[in-house]
Amino acid sequence: MTGVVLIFGVSGFVGGHLAEEFCSFGYKVYGCDISESSDIADQVTFIPCDILDQVQVRKVISETKPMYIVDLAAISSVSYSWKEPAKTMAVNVEGTLNIFESAKEIIPNAKILVIGSSEEYQRSDDPINEEFSLDSCSPYGLSKITQERFAKLYREQYGMKIYCVRAFNHTGVGQSDRFVIPSWCRQVALLSAKKKRMAISL
Numbered sequence: 001m002t003g004v005v006l007i008f009g010v011s012g013f014v015g016g017h018l019a020e021e022f023c024s025f026g027y028k029v030y031g032c033d034i035s036e037s038s039d040i041a042d043q044v045t046f047i048p049c050d051i052l053d054q055v056q057v058r059k060v061i062s063e064t065k066p067m068y069i070v071d072l073a074a075i076s077s078v079s080y081s082w083k084e085p086a087k088t089m090a091v092n093v094e095g096t097l098n099i100f101e102s103a104k105e106i107i108p109n110a111k112i113l114v115i116g117s118s119e120e121y122q123r124s125d126d127p128i129n130e131e132f133s134l135d136s137c138s139p140y141g142l143s144k145i146t147q148e149r150f151a152k153l154y155r156e157q158y159g160m161k162i163y164c165v166r167a168f169n170h171t172g173v174g175q176s177d178r179f180v181i182p183s184w185c186r187q188v189a190l191l192s193a194k195k196k197r198m199a200i201s202l
């Protein structure tokens, strides 16, 4: 066996694909989420867990003792983050801190991957690189900046192996039609099935 991986947010769009990829390389994969998806690969052991519940997070980490943790659990929609800014900060920051705190106590040498976003960067019409200023224009982006700052703090203060990426939009099979590209695809498919001419809404 290659190692043990624990994925928080396994029922989401990225979670299903990532879990399958880890399984195909021989990892033992545990996946957590607030709801179970039928799309998760059979080899994945699903454990219900709300990352806002510190007791549940500690229990799952101490029972699985992963070498690798991937934190995909999030409020991931920018538009939803405007409706629920406090919940967005709670899940994306407090939830991630619950993972850091438990990992610090139980598996301090585990590697943890945290997924930030291009939404952390200041708006720009020009191409940007990693050095570009962070200054978000949405509650979602602010939550991701804060999450990343805490990751840096825990690396510096406790020597934890926490890695951050700032992912740009990605899409594909299994993404919810709450997001723009799957929404357009669904509308085009519906229109072509009905053979109607209609405007596509955003």
Ligand SMILES: NC(=O)c1ccc[n+]([C@@H]2O[C@H](COP(=O)([O-])OP(=O)(O)OC[C@H]3O[C@@H](n4cnc5c(N)ncnc54)[C@H](O)[C@@H]3O)[C@@H](O)[C@H]2O)c1
Binding pocket: 008, 009, 010, 011, 012, 013, 014, 015, 032, 033, 034, 035, 049, 050, 051, 052, 071, 072, 073, 074, 075, 076, 077, 091, 095, 115, 116, 117, 118, 166, 167, 168, 169, 170, 171, 176
């Ligand atoms: N998909 C993209 O284009 C994109 C771009 C940049 C960053 N990201 C980030 O990548 C990560 C994964 O994105 P995704 O597209 O799979 O998102 P997604 O919304 O499809 O999945 C997020 C998952 O987190 C779960 N979740 C929410 N609250 C939870 C809680 N309290 N406890 C446990 N689980 C909870 C949800 O049930 C869902 O299954 C997120 O952090 C997202 O912000 C995604």
